[in-house]
Amino acid sequence: MSQDPKNLHADLLRRRLLAGGALAGASLALPGALRQAWAQSPITVGIIYVGPRDDFGYNQAHAEAAAQLKKLAGVKVVEEENVPETQAVQKSMQGMVSQDGASLLFPTSFGYFDPHMLAIAAKNDKVRFAHCGGMWTEGKHPKNTGSFFGYIDEAQYLNGVIAGHMSKSKKLGFVAAKPIPQVLRNINAFTMGARSVDPKITTNAIFTGDWSMPVKEAEATSSLSDQGVDVFTMHVDSPKVIVETAARRGKMVCGYHASQAKLAPNAYLTGAEWNWLTAYTRIVDAARTGKPHPNFVRGGLKDGFVKSSAYGAMVSEGARKNAEDIRARMLAGTFDIFAGELKDNTGKVVVPKGKSFKQTDLELEGMNYLVEGVIGKA
Amino acid sequence: MKHSTLESLALPVLALAGGLGLFGLFIWFDGHDPVQAWSLLFIGAFGDAFSLQNTLQRAAPLMLTALCVALPARAGLTVIGGEGALVLGGLACAALPYAMPLPTGAAGTLLLLLAAAAAGAAWIALAGWLRQWRGVNETISSLLLGYIAIALFKHIVEGPLRDPASLNKPSTLPLEESLRIGTMGTWDVHWGLVWGVLLCIVAGLWLLATTHGFATRVVGGNPRAAQLVGLPAGRLIITACALGGACAGLAGGIEVAAVHTSANASLIVGLGYTGILVSFVARHQPLAIVPVAILFGGFLAAGSLLQRRMGLPDASVQVLMGFCFVFILASEALRGRLGQLFVLRQPMPAVAGAPT
Numbered sequence: 001m002s003q004d005p006k007n008l009h010a011d012l013l014r015r016r017l018l019a020g021g022a023l024a025g026a027s028l029a030l031p032g033a034l035r036q037a038w039a040q041s042p043i044t045v046g047i048i049y050v051g052p053r054d055d056f057g058y059n060q061a062h063a064e065a066a067a068q069l070k071k072l073a074g075v076k077v078v079e080e081e082n083v084p085e086t087q088a089v090q091k092s093m094q095g096m097v098s099q100d101g102a103s104l105l106f107p108t109s110f111g112y113f114d115p116h117m118l119a120i121a122a123k124n125d126k127v128r129f130a131h132c133g134g135m136w137t138e139g140k141h142p143k144n145t146g147s148f149f150g151y152i153d154e155a156q157y158l159n160g161v162i163a164g165h166m167s168k169s170k171k172l173g174f175v176a177a178k179p180i181p182q183v184l185r186n187i188n189a190f191t192m193g194a195r196s197v198d199p200k201i202t203t204n205a206i207f208t209g210d211w212s213m214p215v216k217e218a219e220a221t222s223s224l225s226d227q228g229v230d231v232f233t234m235h236v237d238s239p240k241v242i243v244e245t246a247a248r249r250g251k252m253v254c255g256y257h258a259s260q261a262k263l264a265p266n267a268y269l270t271g272a273e274w275n276w277l278t279a280y281t282r283i284v285d286a287a288r289t290g291k292p293h294p295n296f297v298r299g300g301l302k303d304g305f306v307k308s309s310a311y312g313a314m315v316s317e318g319a320r321k322n323a324e325d326i327r328a329r330m331l332a333g334t335f336d337i338f339a340g341e342l343k344d345n346t347g348k349v350v351v352p353k354g355k356s357f358k359q360t361d362l363e364l365e366g367m368n369y370l371v372e373g374v375i376g377k378a
Numbered sequence: 379m380k381h382s383t384l385e386s387l388a389l390p391v392l393a394l395a396g397g398l399g400l401f402g403l404f405i406w407f408d409g410h411d412p413v414q415a416w417s418l419l420f421i422g423a424f425g426d427a428f429s430l431q432n433t434l435q436r437a438a439p440l441m442l443t444a445l446c447v448a449l450p451a452r453a454g455l456t457v458i459g460g461e462g463a464l465v466l467g468g469l470a471c472a473a474l475p476y477a478m479p480l481p482t483g484a485a486g487t488l489l490l491l492l493a494a495a496a497a498g499a500a501w502i503a504l505a506g507w508l509r510q511w512r513g514v515n516e517t518i519s520s521l522l523l524g525y526i527a528i529a530l531f532k533h534i535v536e537g538p539l540r541d542p543a544s545l546n547k548p549s550t551l552p553l554e555e556s557l558r559i560g561t562m563g564t565w566d567v568h569w570g571l572v573w574g575v576l577l578c579i580v581a582g583l584w585l586l587a588t589t590h591g592f593a594t595r596v597v598g599g600n601p602r603a604a605q606l607v608g609l610p611a612g613r614l615i616i617t618a619c620a621l622g623g624a625c626a627g628l629a630g631g632i633e634v635a636a637v638h639t640s641a642n643a644s645l646i647v648g649l650g651y652t653g654i655l656v657s658f659v660a661r662h663q664p665l666a667i668v669p670v671a672i673l674f675g676g677f678l679a680a681g682s683l684l685q686r687r688m689g690l691p692d693a694s695v696q697v698l699m700g701f702c703f704v705f706i707l708a709s710e711a712l713r714g715r716l717g718q719l720f721v722l723r724q725p726m727p728a729v730a731g732a733p734t
Contacts, residue, residue, distance in 0.1 A: 052692065080685045082692035085644035087568075087637050091432045092682050094566075098428055100686055111547055111644045115637070133546070178536070180546045209532055210643060366545060 042074040043103055043288050046096030048089060049081040050109035050237075051212065057238035057257040058211075062108045062132070064258065065276035075284060078102060085111035093120040097127050104287045106280070108132040113147070121145045128293045130283045132276070134365070136295050146293055148279040151300030151359045153189035154330050155272030155308050156233070157337050158323050159254035160193020162269050162311070163231040164201055165319030166252055167194070172203040173229035175220045175242050177211045179378045181367040183235045186272075188371045189337050190233055190254075195373050197322065204229055205376030211237040221245040231269070243268070252314075259309040270323075271309035278304040300359050301330050344369035345376075385716050393709040394673075397702030404697060410688055419698075422683030423676030428566075432682070435567045437675030439464075441574030442629035443653025444660065444667045445581055446502065446622040450516070451662040452585055453618035454598035459505060459520025460626040461650025462527030463498035467627025468634045469531050470497035472550040472641035473539060475557075482556040490557060491631045498627015499620040501527060506619030510612045516619075528646055535641050549642035559636035570632040574671070577625055581664035594618050626650060659706055674699075 053063035059081065070077045078100045083089045089112050096102040103126070107117050110133040118141065121129045125144055134149035135141075163172050172194055176183045191203040204224055208216040213236070221232060221242050232246045233254040240263060246253045247264035255261070255271025279297050286294050299305035308327075311320055329335035339356035343349055350369050351357065357364050370378045398419070402412030423433050446460035471494040480486040505520040536548040561568050585591040597604040597611045598618075605611050629649065634641050656674055660666035681695030 046686070078686040079689070080682055080692075083682075084647040086633070086647055087435050088678070088682075091435060091679065094428070095432065095682055096686065099683065111642070114547075115639050135546075178548070180548065182546050 041288050041290075042076070043284065044076045044078065044096075044101050045069065045284060046093070046100065046102035046105045047077060047079045048083050048092055048096075048105070048107045048109070048112065049079070050085065050111070051082060053079070053081045055238040056240040056243075056260050056263065057236070059108070059237070061258045061274040062106075062276055065274075065280050066106075068277045069280050069284065072281075072284075074288070083109075085109060085116065089116045090120055093117065093129075094123070097124050102127070104128045104130065104284065106130050106132065106283075110135075117145060118142075128283075128287050130279075130293075130297075132279075134298065138296070141295075143295065144293060146283075146295035146297065148283065148294075148297035150274055150276075150279070150305035151298065152272050152274065152306045153185045153337060154300045154359070155306045156186045156256075157189040157193035158308055158327060159233050159270060159272050160190040160195075161197055161323045161326060162315060162319050163190070163233065163252070163254055164194035164197030165316060165322065166269055166314075167201065167231045169228045169230045170198065170201045171227070171229045172201060173221070173224035173232040173246075174203050174205045174374075174376075175217055175224075175232065175234040175236060176205060176207050177213075177236045178209065179207055181365055184367045184370060184378055185364060186235050186256075187374055187376075188367070188369075191371055191373045192337060193326075196326075199373075201373065203374045203376075205370065205374050207376070208236065214238075214241045217241045218245045222249065225249040225251055233272075255309055261309055261312070265312070266314070268309070268312045269315050270311050273307050273309055275304055275307045298360065301327065302333060338364060343372045345372050345374050347372075382714075385713065388716060389709045389713065390706055393705035394702055396705040396709075397698065400701045400705075401694075401698040404701075405690065405694065410690065415684060415688060415690075418683050418687055419677075419680040422680030429679060429683075431566045432679040433672060433675040434571055435675070436678045437671040438567070438571040438574045439629045439633060439649045440653055440656050440671040440674055441578055441667055442570075442625045442632070443650045444656035444671060445577060445653075445664060446498070446626035446629075446650070447654050447657035448660065448662040448664055448667060449581060449622035449625070450502065450506065450615075450619045451657065452598045453594050453615045454601060455506065455509065455615060455619065456517045457502060457505060457520045457619060457622060458517055458654050459502065459522075459524040459527075459650070460622075460653045461646070461648065462520070462524030463501045463623040463626035464630035464633075464650045465531040465646055466501050466527050467494035467498040467630030468638075468641050468645045469534060469550075469630070470494050470627070471631035471634045472553065473534070475551070475553065476539060480554075480557065482554065486554075486557045487559060487635060490553070490635055491628055494631025494634075495624040495628045498630065499624035502623025502626070503616050503620040506616045510615055524650070531641070531646070532643065535643070539641075541640065544640075544642070547642060547644075549638075549640040552640040553635060557635065558639060559632060568632070568636040570629075570636050573628065573632060575668055577628075578664045578668045581621070581625075585664065590614075590617075626653070629653075655703065659703055661710075677702075 047066045049059040049062060051059040053059055066077055069075055078096055080092050083092050093105055096105060113131045113135045117129050117131055121142055121144055129145040131147040134147050136147035174187050187205050194201045206220040217236055218241050231252045232242060234242045234256050239256050239260050243253050243260040243263045247267035252267050252269050254269050258273055259271055261268040283294055336356040338351055340351040341353040342351035368378055370376055405415055406412045422429055424430055443460045446463055447457060450457040471490045474490055474493045480489055505516050505523055508514040508519045509516040535550055539550045540548050541551045559569050593609050594614050597609060597614045601611045633645055638644055656671050660670040677699050684690050
């Protein structure tokens with residue numbers, strides 16, 4: 001019989017206090033290096049995925065970080081995949097807390113936040129919740145919750161630079177789920193990257209309507225191929241179908257979420273990948289050392305939150321050099337993607353001359369336009 | 379009589395045991411400990427108060443979506459479009475506050491649920507109408523209507539009814555606090571469970587104990603004969619469809635009012651399709667739907683624990699459910715003959731399969 005949640009809580013708390021007491025003693029007695037090792041109490045971390053862990057996409061990017069997390073001493077990871085954004089995820093979270101003794105949860109799907117994670121967080125105020133997606137707002141959401149996210153549009157911009165060099169037809173394809181700010185930001189960054197190489201380039205954007213629509217994704221890829229598009233990228237949960245379809249049609253692709261190079265080694269130019277381990281370890285370390293829960297965690301290339309896939313063999317020297325130059329400026333913090341004057345694809349000025357947005361600017365998170373050069377409607 | 383009661387209990391139990399046994403073998407080949415898996419399945423589904431609530435919570439919407447298959451089935455129709463009725467029910471529930479001012483509290487909630495049920499009823503009645511008056515196969519039409527419903531849902535939620543504050547997860551405006559459906563006292567299960575159980579019982583009584591229900595069953599058995607004795611077959615069929623659709627619509631409304639608080643794409647997770655399986659396993663008997671839905675909920679709840687403790691992929695639960703339901707459906711072939719399996723030396727009966 002397992003304990004009831006209340007007892008378990010008390011028990012966990014006791015354990016944490018005991019560990020804290022032991023720590024205080026240890027830190028007095030032990031030399032620095034050993035003290036460092038002791039300062040981390042064991043922890044059980046729960047990670048929840050909305051799809052399968054091996055989807056070559058969003059969930060795999062998280063599962064890869066989880067696999068690294070498991071290797072850390074004193075960290076126990078419990079995982080659950082294919083958990084829908086319903087009552088099911090609330091039960092999974094509560095189960096991780098009361099059945100597995102997890103004191104830190106990573107519900108990784110965007111739709112887990114409201115109302116599910118907030119509901120469970122209210123019932124378990126000793127447990128920390130770190131949601132992937134960036135919805136946490138100071139003053140509005142409790143302190144034991146938080147969100148982390150990455151500025152992956154930087155890697156999409158670099159995708160665009162490579163695509164711009166490699167495309168012969170000057171037509172690029174972007175298969176996307178929904179016209180929401182995050183997605184629009186990626187389409188825009190990709191297009192601007194490509195047009196920095198050649199302003200004649202256009203991007204055809206197609207929205208499938210949902211995060212996992214394999215049939216529509218394949219149809220979109222096929223029909224864009226027919227229209228002369230020769231480099232593809234995407235923003236859907238699993239890029240697998242798009243990568244495979246494009247490769248079969250003899251087209252090139254830039255990946256997203258995780259590396260899809262294995263699926264199409266001869267068509268895969270590069271890709272925009274998450275590197276969630278950076279965020280995971282920062283949040284786990286805070287929990288183990290008893291520091292306040294990091295509520296608002298963001299980062300881009302510079303911070304190691306996102307990365308690019310290794311270049312495919314076919315990527316030209318000139319393309320690589322151009323992309324690496326821009327990467328160096330991004331890493332140095334001297335490159336802003338969304339800088340004026342910037343027009344949307346209806347001709348309206350969306351960023352005036354002389355104005356430029358830093359990645360951290362919250363205005364970018366409400367993006368509702370497609371930039372000049374994108375064929376499609378936001 | 380006693381013999382057949384015993385048998386109708388023994389058959390599903392043996393079928394479940396067979397499914398679990400095969401599952402144990404399956405994961406044993408994969409290098410896992412079957413005994414640990416079996417005990418986790420039990421703990422995860424029914425082991426303690428948390429697990430039991432987990433199971434019941436997952437079962438609640440399935441009872442209602444299963445009724446959407448069972449009721450038309452008793453009138454002779456195979457309707458598999460409960461998903462469409464569910465999402466439109468959810469949409470109607472979230473949309474009603476846009477259309478009219480609602481009283482706060484329980485009265486308002488009731489109006490929301492009525493709207494949800496009406497939307498679901500209209501959708502499945504449409505499939506029934508197409509079949510009765512236009513000769514369109516209801517299985518195909520209800521399935522395709524489901525896709526139309528989902529497309530409509532997304533168009534409306536992400537278009538005219540979109541809450542401007544819902545940036546990256548397009549949703550309708552959240553329901554006002556007092557209109558939401560809460561949990562049952564200290565239990566972490568929302569009132570949707572009561573609706574599910576209650577409606578299963580009411581539907582069971584309707585079919586078994588009312589003239590109207592009896593007439594519906596006659597139509598389901600043989601519509602031609604029913605018409606010959608003067609039953610209004612068309613009307614009875616549409617009514618059964620509408621009632622079934624109302625249940626699925628209600629499921630959608632409850633999901634919105636009790637879980638999501640607004641209509642958004644998270645509502646579309648296949649509860650309507652799972653309901654098809656539940657109804658078929660329950661042989662379209664409303665009273666049997668309750669335990670079957672709880673069994674389903676148990677599998678889902680236990681699957682959660684199985685993943686967390688043994689690192690098994692989610693697909694393993696699907697495999698287990700597959701094994702169990704194949705066994706349950708196949709065990710029907712043994713109905714009336716189960717006794718013979720255990721009496722090896724008895725001489726062969728004169729007529730094979732004769733009713734005992």
